[in-house]
Amino acid sequence: MNPSGQSQSEWDAGMMGCGELILELRQRLNQLPPAALFTLIASDPGVPEDLPAWCRMTGHRLVRAAPPEFVIERKPQ
Amino acid sequence: MAGKFCVTQSYAKNDSDKATVGFVIANAALGSEKETMVFLMAEGVRLAQQGYADDIHEEGFAPLKELMANFAAAGGKIFVCSPCFKRRKLDETKLVAGATIVGGARLVEFLSEGASSVSF
Secondary structure (H helix, E strand, O other): OOOOOOOOOEEEEEOOOHHHHHHHHHHHHHOOOOOOEEEEEEOOOOHHHHHHHHHHHHOOEEEEEEOOEEEEEOOOO | OOOEEEEEEOOOHHHHHHHHHHHHHHHHHHHOOOEEEEEEOHHHHHHHEOOHHHHOOOOOOOOHHHHHHHHHHOOOEEEEEHHHHHHOOOOOOOEOOOEEEEOHHHHHHHHHOOOEEEEO
């Protein structure tokens, strides 16, 4: 658990989006072991387009996209 | 289509000349068989709202509404900057044809794939 009481494997980003969300998401995923699953809750209207693009660029895998909930598998390394 | 082309558009009625020329260039790129995307940012996001561009018609050019409709009908993509759109409290349920709200990662991906770009 982090100080906000959320598990390391999930994050409710609220209406955060664009670069602010992506940078924070990268930092959170980097703290997880390879292949770990991470649940993101994000309501920004740009996220359904942004997250798949970000996963394609970075090598993480988007396992499920059901806005506002997204499940990401951390890349192997 | 061979190659990608991005037109970044940050103007709307605050400079309707530039707003129009951006879509003229975008249509030229699409007609040149480039996979073309118009990225609307800052004031430019207003162009993504249905009805906004209806009264923009610069002398010497086709009406902007027609330029945008032709662009979308030919397969052009319009990406709309999400934070720019939100801060202006626009309506995401009333987007023009071809428009999609995106964040920065989608733009970065498009440009990183070797797209040429021009900005207004």
